[in-house]
Amino acid sequence: MKKRRMSDQKRTALSAYLFISPFYILFAIFGLFPMIFSFYLSFFRWDGLTPMEYVGFSNFEFIFSDPAFFSSIKNTFLIGIMGTLPQIIVALFLAFALNSQLVRFRNSFRTLVFLPYITSIVAVAIIFGVIFNNQPFGFANYVLSFFDIGPIRWNAEYWPVKIAIATMVFWRWVGYNTIIFLAGMQSIPKDLYEAAKIDGATILQQIRHITIPMLRPVIMFVVFTATIGSLQLFTEPLIFLGRGLREEGITVVAYLWRDAFVYNSFGSASAAAIVLFFIIIVLTTINFLITSRIGKSKKVG
Template identity: 80%
Template sequence: MKAAQSTQIDPNIKPKGNREKRRTALAAYFFVSPFFILFLIFGLFPMVFSFYLAFFRWDGLGEMTYVGLANFQFIFNDPVFYSSILNTFIIGLLGTLPQIIFAILIAFALNSALIKFRNTFRTIIFLPYITSVVAVAIIFGVVFNNQPFGFVNYLLSLADIDPIRWNAEYWPVKLAIATMVFWRWVGYNTIIFLAGMQSIPKELYEAAKIDGATISQQIRLITLPMLKPITLFVVFTATIGSLQLFTEPLIFLGRNLREEGITMVAYLWRDAFVYNSFGTASAAAIALFFIIIVLTVVNLLITSRMGRSKKVG
């Protein structure tokens, strides 16, 4: 009887194991808390505040004045806003489509056994991605200089072609900026495609070679179908990145940001930090947010549909 009473556990006393688990959990939350705190301050708060600010007129210093939907009416009646949307899509297409094609071809070459020093070439092709965007834009600003001594204009002069004003004409501006985007991101996408190709069984290529398939047939019949998920991922990330294009046009065109090359992010930046109109800049940011949401949904629908068709097949 006394032994039974001595083994009874007081319900008010918590087991030491639970306290240790709680301490471990608190320690884990403490170590990851800086990320969440910084995200709340520099990530979530600016996003929420921009939605709030879109309904006010504010120059960043004075009092905020509620204007309702006037900021949205202003940007939707501004032809430069529509030019920025069109420029963003054109530059994104010119910089993304050739980039993906060349990335697949370069990755296929690096994945083959014909090229020696493949690790060296992989490092070289990846270097533009880790290079400073500002440095890239400055270098290409010299390459696409308007003067006859500009590198591209000099090459054109060899073919008796007059110098082109690369930062002032409609299509040359877009081609110059798209070239910067292409040069900077083609190596990054090459590494992604290369990682995908290395997961493809080599037996498929060996069987294709035995059957007499050419390199183009191997890419078209083996590589591209097997890389479909990787390709969708690259297209998705490249689309989002092209919609956020900012540094290249800003440095190439300067603070004035001519209408021929202004992008959506550059448009809202100019409204905020050149014209001190943070309300219209926030309205433009919200418009860009919904455009990205629509494109993301379309991409997810296409991806899910292709996934279902693959399962059915």
């Protein structure tokens, strides 16, 4: 009987592992193996066709001597800060408004806010191609003409490129973060807000002393995902700048993509990916240390 019971337990455990095995199998094939292979490939010179040639740390020496690589890192940080920080702040206020009685037709507004996230990236490219067109009839240049500002070459000048891409990132992802914040706010007891209103707390005081402390885990999640997403920015620069990927707007992921699939230099592309991997680890650790302190010293109520 004991052996049969143990056998039944093993069969139950085996069934559970079989049910969850597809995820781990797919992750091992399409996630874990490419990561391990990238580490391996970073020490070789390979164009995808000819035999690999071991070159040691030459690929790392190449990217660290390439000014375009440092430009890509700088662009990634600047665009990430310009597109992510305002996005999180605006998303927090939008979620607070949608969770309160300040906005009528809240369900409709929730749908509209989330719509950019599910919009086709091709449609996004067309929209922002019109908005940030270099010609005087482009929407942004047309608006600036009312302030006696001449046409700006949005895809060719240093700061305009970053502003355009950061605006695209902001518009596309602010709704997603709003819904995440909104889900977190809906778990906060409404009694806290009612008590704060009775005590005469303003909306900003409610957000500062109730919403932010209670949303600390959600804020940590949003900051982590937004940071990692900003460091992996690729689609927006590629769509806005085209395959040329001018140095004013190229990001790290776009840089390694260009090395791999335009220049057929998979070794240097893998080396850039490894550097990006360690940058993400460092920034994620810093984010954890900072966001873990948010709301700790606040007293709710």
